[in-house]
Amino acid sequence: MTTEKRQKRDVSGWLVLDKPYDMTSTQAVGKLRWLFGAKKAGHAGTLDPLATGILPIALGEATKTVPAVQDGTKVYRFAIKWGEETTTDDTEGEVSARSEVRPSAAEILAALPGFTGKIMQTPPAFSAIKVDGERAYDLARAGEVVELAARPVYIEALRLIEHQGDISRLEMTCEKGTYVRALARDLARQLGTYGHVVELRRTAVGPFDAARAVTLATLEAATDRDALLLPVSAGLSLLPEIRLTPDQVSAVRHGNPVLLGGASAPIALDSAWASSAGVAVALGRVEAGMFKPQRVIV
Known part of the structure; x- marks a missing residue:
């Protein structure tokens, strides 16, 4: 059967x-x-x-x-446990280093400005970044030593929500490519101790x-x-919207650029989306007052 x-x-x-x-x-x-x-x-x-x-x-x-x-911007709420670093920078890995040092709330607050704005961050070895065509976490799980290069990330805001001895809870607003686990690891080291993420929740994406x-x-x-x-x-509400006439919709759906009219029409935009009656028609850009579709939505 x-x-x-x-x-x-x-x-x-x-x-x-x-x-x-x-x-x-x-x-x-x-x-x-x-x-x-x-x-x-x-x-x-x-x-x-x-x-x-x-x-x-x-x-x-x-x-x-x-x-x-x-x-788009992402927002995370997470908890760091002080005194232990793990191989994965979260609860999944084994403890790889310990310290008796526990930072105070004042010490944490004083350190946070150094982790906001554009900073260099080394991703965790257990991450989805590719190394010679292989995922870093696959290599790490196979026992290989994974060395990832530091790269720039942007953290818009980082604030302490709660501090209770071994555990601190924080909120971070950041751009894509930022690792909460790496932030917890580096913040702990900056404070003269070790730490890893024990709770992680994302509250917003774009x-x-x-x-x-x-x-x-x-x-x-x-x-x-x-x-x-x-x-x-x-999914497009944070991008500039270009409203098309019925004739323009037909042209754009065939992949053709259209000239935008009106005094408020943009001259140039790196990214925008075109709509008709609120319905997405295409993603594209504006050059010399023309909307040029890059991806048509049917």
């Missing part, structure tokens, strides 16, 4: 998942793709399995807008925050899952 293959469908939109603990981002995408029966799915910004919180998942045509969301988040349990129980989807345009 054979089971009939489930028919995939063309469904498009964003689902802001409140990712549960101990689930990989890839597993989350696979789960939602199955629940919606979607032909295409992807996520905007990996979350570690031990992290929870905002994981924007794109279905169908929304996958074309993933880069716009990934480039235009998406907790107010729009849906739990997996809610999604599984829903009788009309499509009603929980946000439109494709929801």
